[in-house]
Amino acid sequence: MLSFAARPARTSTSARLAPRTIGTFVRPRQPILLGSLAAIALALTLAAGAASETDELGHHTRFTITLGTSGTSASSGIYGWYHSLPSLALLVTVLVVTAVAWIRLPRPAWGEDVAHDTAIRRTRADNITRLASGAVLLHLAVVFNSLRGTASIMLSVSGNELGMISLGTPFAAMQPVLFIAGTAATVAGLALWMLAALTGVAIRTRRQVPVHTS
Numbered sequence: 001m002l003s004f005a006a007r008p009a010r011t012s013t014s015a016r017l018a019p020r021t022i023g024t025f026v027r028p029r030q031p032i033l034l035g036s037l038a039a040i041a042l043a044l045t046l047a048a049g050a051a052s053e054t055d056e057l058g059h060h061t062r063f064t065i066t067l068g069t070s071g072t073s074a075s076s077g078i079y080g081w082y083h084s085l086p087s088l089a090l091l092v093t094v095l096v097v098t099a100v101a102w103i104r105l106p107r108p109a110w111g112e113d114v115a116h117d118t119a120i121r122r123t124r125a126d127n128i129t130r131l132a133s134g135a136v137l138l139h140l141a142v143v144f145n146s147l148r149g150t151a152s153i154m155l156s157v158s159g160n161e162l163g164m165i166s167l168g169t170p171f172a173a174m175q176p177v178l179f180i181a182g183t184a185a186t187v188a189g190l191a192l193w194m195l196a197a198l199t200g201v202a203i204r205t206r207r208q209v210p211v212h213t214s
Contacts, residue, residue: 020106025121030129034098037136041091044143045084052080063150065169076153079146087139098132123199130196137189144182151175 052060060080105125111117151169 020110022102022106024118025105025125026102026129027122027125030125031102034095034129034133034136037133037140038091038095041136041140041143042088044079044140044147045088048079048143048147049081049084052078052082063153063169065153076150077146078150079143091136091139094132094135098128101128127196127200130192134189134192134196137185137192141182141185141189144178144185147171148175148178148182151178 049060051063053062053064054060055062059082061077061082062080063076063078102125105121151172151174153169
């Protein structure tokens with residue numbers, strides 16, 4: 001919706017020769033940011049999916065640790081293929097819709113004030129990036145929190161004269177990092193959405209003030 005102008009641009013009878021390309025409104029750092037977040041989501045999807053096992057229903061949602069050759073094991077849920085593949089399809093949809101929204105920005109003709117029109121379209125491009133990046137960040141927050149829960153499982157058995165033997169996941173030490181990453185992704189995602197909402201309201205309420213000269 002942000003790729004559509006709030007109201008049709010008023011044009012004069014004279015042609016505006018100023019160029020209108022995607023690069024005029026979309027800054028290079030915007031696709032780089034969104035692409036980087038998508039790459040992180042893809043990497044986590046592949047890593048967690050490869051570590052997942054099938055549960056009783058045949059869904060890849062289980063992670064198991066086994067103690068030696070005794071057959072003693074403990075299981076926990078994980079962000080496996082069953083959850084990650086649909087999310088990955090939605091992620092691709094978000095990227096495609098975002099790219100289409102960026103491509104649509106240069107299409108309407110210039111308004112009466114090219115500089116003012118450019119500023120508005122750049123703000124709309126920023127908000128498109130903020131909404132898409134915020135969505136990916138909130139998705140990453142869910143993934144980080146899920147993996148933190150998986151990392152916390154612990155298997156303890158009695159080893160007779162050796163006492164209790166405990167075994168954790170190979171990435172148990174990453175629990176604090178996953179907690180910080182999940183919290184940071186949540187805060188950043190919500191902040192981007194809030195910023196998009198506030199600047200979107202500013203675009204709708206902005207008015208050009210005529211300048212009177214004597």
